[in-house]
Every structure is written in C-alpha cells, then in structure tokens.
Amino acid sequence: MTLEREWMRGAAPLAVLTLLERREMYGYELVEALERDTDGLLAMGQSTVYPLLYNLEGKGHVEAVRRTAPSGRERKYYRITEDGHAWLARQRSQWQTLVEAMTILGIADAEPKG
C-alpha cells in the first residue's frame, strides 16, 4: 500500500528529518533507508526526495557538506540543523496529537501493528 499524495506531502519531510536525526546521509543512502525502514510505505518516488531535500535546505532545516563516502567517492551529505531539530520536535507533537484524536475516533488502532 502506498500513501495518497496529500498524506505523503505532510509525512515525507518528517520521515526525512527523522532519518537524518540518526545520522547524516547522502541522497541514495537516504532513498534506500526510506524504503527499507518504512517497509516501503514511504517509498515515495525517488524523484521527489531530491526536491524535498533542496526545499528543506532552503528552509534551513538541513545543511549539506561534501565529503568522501565509504565507497571512496565524493558525496553530498545532508545533516539536520538546530532549526531542523526544533521544527521536527514541533511536528512530532502535532502528529502525536493527531494520532490520539484518530485513535479516539477509532480511525487508528491503539496498538501499532506488529
């Protein structure tokens, strides 16, 4: 199952920032992680990942540095900024609120699927 565009629009920046919170990553790494760590649920068209990164970069939520990847090739690594941390925290609490409301309404399960 894939998410509808409107949900993706809200969820994608959160997912990307959450992943970058763990460690800095370059584009392909991030794309792979998104697919792998979300069971493919957030396997958004990769074409949308790069514009999203540029967008987050423009807003100051992430910053990019060039360095050598383990493969020996130079890659553009993205890492989350202070601004990004703060914004992510706000978003998280909003999602939490939303999920609680949805659970009360019976739209979301109380226990996440295992």
Place this chain on the structure above:
Amino acid sequence: MTHADGETLPADIEALIARVLEVADLELTDGRAEVERELRAHFEDGLAAGTPPGELVVRFGDPVRAGRRIARTRPRAAARGRGERGDKGRWWMSMGTWTTELRRAVRGVIRAPAFTGVVVLTLALGVGVNTAIFSVLHAVLLQDLPYPDPDRLVRVYEGHAEWGDIEYLRAPVVTEWRDWDEVFTELTAFYTYREVGADLTDGDVPERIDVLPVTAGYFETLGRAPLLGRTFVEEESWGPGESDDNDVPAANVAVISHRLWQSRYGGDPDMVGRSIVLDGRSREVVGVMPEAFRDPLGTPADVWTPQDMRPGGGNSFGNFFLTGVARLRDGVSLEAAQSRLDVLSTAYGEAEPELDGSRLVIRPLQADLVGQTRQTMLWILAGAAALVLLTACVNVANLLFARGLGQDRALALRSALGSGRARLVTSILMENGILALLGGGFGLAFGWLGLRALLGIAPDALPTVTEVRFGVPVFLFALTVTAGALLVFGLTPAMRMSRTQPADVLRSGDRASTLGRAARRLRDGLVVVQVAAALVLVTGAILLTRSFDRLLDVPLVVEPEGVYTFEVHTPTSRYGTPEERVAFHRTFQERLRALPGVASVGAVSWLPVNGPYHSWGARWDRTADDSEEESWESTDVRIIEGDWFETMGIEVLRGSRPGEVDPDGEAVAWLNRSIAESLMGDTNPIGQSVTVGGTQARVAGVVEDVPVASRGDLRPKTYLLHAHADGRNWALIQTVRTNASAESLLGGVRAELSSLDAGLVVYRARPYTDVLAAVRAQDRFATTLMTAFGLLALALSLIGTYGVLAGTVASRSREIGIRMALGADAGAVRSMVLRYAAALTVPGVLLGTGIAWAASRWIEALLFGVTAADPIAYVGSIGVFAAVGALAGWLPARRATSVDTVEVLSAE
C-alpha cells in the same frame, strides 16, 4: 562496475537526467551543476548496488515532476516561469520535438536493416505488381477508346440464323447501308486482309510499310480530323466506273501517318500535294493524320488509301472481306439500334435476294476489340494481383506485430520518461511513415519496371489501340492500402502501451512481452487469410500452367523447327500480270534452293496455326448426275508456291505432291482431310472437280489437317497453286527449311533478291517458331503472370506463417524451458509447435480451397484441356501448403527443443 563523475551512464539514465534538468530549467547560478552531480551520484550508487538500469529508472519516478519541483526550490528558476510542462496528454509538439522524433525514427529504420528490408520489399512488391497490372487493365478495359464519344462506336458484322457465326461485310451491303442513316450517323468499312502491306519506293531506300484501304468516311466515323489537308471524299471510294480488283484504283490518293510524314519526309509542311510511290504506283498525298491518331483494329497503318467500293470484281455478294465500324445516332441505344437494324434488314432482304437473309449485327467497339476471353483474363489477373496485395499487407501487419512486441520495452521506457501517448504515437507513425515512403518509392520503381516487362511480354496478347500508361491513381491506391496497413498495425504497440503500466513492462526484465488474446487471434486470423489467398493463387497458377502444357502438347502437324519465313512483295506496277508474278516467285525460289543449307523452299498466302484467313466456299462439281444437289462447304483457302507441304512437314496422304503436277497445265487443288471427308465422304476425292473462290480445279491430292489456331481447332482447308489462283497480286510468305543460321540464310536471301530485283524488300523475316510463340502469346501471358503471382504469394505466406510461429516460440521460450525442466520431452514440445503450425495452415487451406473452388468458373474460360475442377491442381496446391506449414513449423520447433532450460530460467 564503477562510475566516476562525468562518466557516461546507461543511455536510459542519461536521458532521464537530461530530462529532469531540461524541465527544471536551471542555470549555472541556480546550481545546475550541483544538481546534476547529485543525480548522477544517485544512479551511480544504484548501479553500484547492483540494481538494473531499467529498475532504477522506474524507481526514480516521473522526471517531469521532479524537474518542476526542483525548479520550485530554486527561486530564480521558479521566477522565470513554470518551465517546461512536459508533454503528457499534449497533442502538439514544438518544432524541436518534431526534429528529434524524426531523427529518432530515421535511426530506428536504419538500426533494423533486416526488418526494414523485408517490410519495404513486401510493400514494394505489393504496390508494384498492382500498379503494373491495373495500369494494363485500365488501358485495355476501362479507358475510353481514343475517339470522341467512344461509346457511340460499334463494330458491324453480318449475321444469319443459319450461318452459326458472324461474318465480315460484303461491299454491296456496306454501299446499301450507307444511304440509310436512321441508325448510324456514319458507317465505314476497311479492308480486313490488310497484312498485304506495300513498298514505298519514292526515296533512296525502299521501305515496306503497312497500308490500310478504308472507305471515305473512315476518319469521320472515328471523329478524327487530319492535321494537314483532307481525308477521302465520296467519289474516291464510290466513284464512277467499275472495280477491277487490282489494276486501276478509284483514285490515286493517299493519307499518311504522322510517323511516316516525320520519318520519311522530314515533316515537310508542303506534304499535301506531294506524290509518293506505293508499290510502283504514284499517289497524291491529300492529308496527314495527327500523331495521336490510332486505327481501332490491327497494327497501326502508315498510309491509308481509299477502298474501292465500286461494283464489280471482288465487290460482290459472294465476298465477305470488309470490317465495318459505325457511329450510332445520338439517343439511339444499342438495343434500339439492333432491333431497328433487324427490321430494315428484313425489308432490304425482300428487295435484294442475293443478301441471302443476312442482317447487320452490331457490338460495342471496345468490347469487340478486347474480346471476351481477354477481358476475363485481365480481370482474373487483376484479382490475382489484388490477392498478392492482400498477402503483402498481412505480412506487413504480422511483421509489425512481431516488432511491436520487441518495442514494448523501449516505449515503456519513453513513457516512464514522460513522453505522452501523443508523442509515442507520433514517433511510431513517423517510423512507419518512413517505411511506407521507402516501400512506395520502391513500389513505384517496381511498378514501372513491371509495366515495361508486361508490355514486353504482351505485345501479341493485348490490343494496341489505347496507350498503356503508368497508372498513377492505381499506384496511389495500392500505396494507400499498404501504407494504411502499416500505420494501423504499427500503432498497436502504442495502443497496448496505454493499457499497461510502463513500470510493469520494464520490471518484467528481459522477457519478451506477449500479445493479448484478442491480438493473438487477430494475428492468427490474418495468417489464415494469407494462406487462403496464396492457395487460391497457387491453384490458379497450377491450372493455367497445366493448361498451357496441354496447349504445347497440341499436335500442330507442321514441323516448325528449322523453318524460316519472310515476305517479298511484287508491286503490281512492275509485275503487272499474274504470269510475271508467278515467274518471279519460281525464279526466286529456284535461287533460294541453291543457297547453302537449304533443304526445301515454298510459299503460302497465310501461315498455318495463325488463325483463319480467306474463308471462302468450295463446291463439289458432280459431273455424273446434274440432278443431284450441289455439295457446298465453307473452306479456308491457301495459295501455295513450290514445295510448301514438304517445307512445313505436312504429309500428303493421297494423290500427287505439288512438284509432281504440271503447274502450267489444268488447275489443281489439294484438300485437307477434313474437307475431303465432309464434302465427298467415301468418294475418292482424287480427280474430282471443285470450284474454289471462282477457280475450278481438279483435286490432285489430300493432305493432313493442320490446326488453324494454337488450341488445335481444325477447319476445312483447300490449297491452290499460285499459278491457278485468281489473278490478284497475292502476298506470299516464303518458307525455307534450312539448317543454316538465320544470319547466313538472310544474307543469302538478300543477295539473291537484289541481284534479281534491287527494288524489292525482304520483310518480316522471322523463324516460324516465333510465329507460333505469338499465337500462344495470350495463354503464355496469363500463365506467366499467374505463376509469378502464385510464387510471390507463396513466398509471402511462407514468410508470414514462419514469422508468426518463430515469434510465438521465441516469446514462449520461458514457458517451454519450464516445461522441459519439469520433464516434458523434446517430442512433446516439437509437436506442440507443429500443432500450432497446423492450426494456422489447415483452416487457411480449407478456406482457400473453398474460395478457389467457388472462383473456378471464372478461370474456366482461360483453360484448355484442363477443367477448372482439375483434381491435380487442388491436390497439388494443398500439398504445397501442407509443405509450407511443415517447413514454417519445423524450424521453430527445432529451436524450441534446443532451448537451454538453465539459461532461460536464470535470465531474470
């Protein structure tokens, strides 16, 4: 596999990156290089992880959307506008896109030379064959005769309930009818036995030309005015005095052709009034006909002279020798004209007993010229050509089906890269359009060459009055049909694309895609139709070939090998009496006999197996009992000189040979077996008296029947010695049996002739075998063409059937591999393929046999010695197509069983 920055990535990926950047419309200040580097890095990493390029392209997603979003993250680029919107769902394209597509199409055509070659060749053959044959059909059957109001022109015969057949016209009948203008506005007649020709001797070099004596009103009936001067006036045909056959014509005038005017007289503007010398007689040229003028019947004349229609001589009620052509009055239908003619004929017959109850019979001139058999032949050949076109179209369709499957991946990729359906359709149309243009171009060349070839083999098989031109409308029609097939069937991959997700196609790996059930049915159905059409043609070809074989087997009685024929005409002006002419021929033949290699020499007024000629009557004069009724029989008459029977190899069954009678004694005749039996029954004909064409002669011998035409028809025939024939200037055809070469014989003949009379011309020199070939020209024409069409269709259907089977086996190689891995043996797999081959050919054969059977009654008219239901033709063509099915199935069956199971299954 590693990819450093700047290294080239697989073409699909390069195209994708270029597309993203193109849509994003970034400039250097927008960080274009940086974005590009990152995208390249993305794909390099993907490839390094072992993901196939196709998969990477799919997973990346829509490049247009990516480009647009990237543009939005870059304020400057966003400010410049929305950038390229992509062309999904758009039906118009920029000029640049058109050029790109065109280049891509040209590359596609060049990259698949085998496919391109087969499609272009198939198209070209279909178009070419049809253009050629329909050009002929159009000229001969559909195009109007080159005269004003051609549908008013009719051929006129005399008919009689008891005659059984229609006859040429008698001069008094024509003279009488000319005055009755209720039905015709014009009635003209011309000399039927026009092969006489004449020597034109007024220049330095004598020239043998064709002369046609015509009545006044000839050109007016045909509605054609002279270019210079005038045509003939009434008195020049019907002037005062009496006709005495040869000696003094009614008028010493002539009308000449444009060709003769140009070639011999240099287009002299003062031609009218000049004299020409024709057969030693001076004639005043009164007119020159325009270049476009054509005689409706026979070979085109160089000179027209007035036909003497005055009473007397041959212009009697006993001589049927004129060809009549008339122009119907406006508003009078053919039926109305015929019924009025019947009434008038009856009235005329009551006043004129010598008419013998005959009436005038009219037929539309064009239909009469073409003849029923030839008309049937041309329509059958045209139908055959159309079937060739059908098989060609089916082949093209199947080739495109097969190619379409191979194109699916490429199309899916382009669709994934954001090309809209419109653009894909345009792309395919362009590629097929190029193929159609190439096919059309070659088809044009084939059609032109084919038409020339047809005219080359058909001079004796087709009438010449209308000019055969290259049929542009036909060419366009054939091209439209084939190009239409190309475009319609070529679009199926694009249509299929729109129903499937490009990603699915790309993910399916290297497996070739397969057709849907409906498409497969359509494709198989096309093969069935193709086999059926080809079988009809092959059956027709076998029938005609067998018929032609039978024709060649007809015993012609004569021995044509080694016989050479030519004509030498003795002009009346210098050889004024029959005795002088006979003496000339005897001396000439005496000299020919002395030439090296010559075995025997003879001459005849009309060559055997060359059609009926000089059909007169023969009467058996029974002296014993005057009370008995006269015995009368219609007979062809031949005038002979020298050892003619011996030269031609005709056996004298009873009585004497020509060399054994006194040529200067009592008149003698030879009867052929037919007339001897029908006229005299059991009576010994030798010594009996007969009167033939006014000459009373004693029967000196009986000779074997010689067919009058290629189909072996026999007719009563009577032979008279030249010295005993009536006094006309007989145009004798020399026949020489020799073992010398044509060159050495003709060299000797010319030398002897010029030493005898330097003013005479050797005319129409040719081996007798050529004459026989011309007689069989129409049958050979039909057989050759039908065989060519049959072979063409056979080859096309073999390619078509094989192509479908091979394609099916290729697309099912995975399935076959699995079956074999699961233990199916090679035999089972092979029989599976062969069963499919049978499923394609058997219905085709049944359908084709049914159609051939139903259509056989049309071809019956062309057959000789074979019925249209000839079992050998049907069994033969069924056998041929069984072999086609087996052959087309065998190769793919072998390939199927040689499938490497491991390789196929690990191909993913």
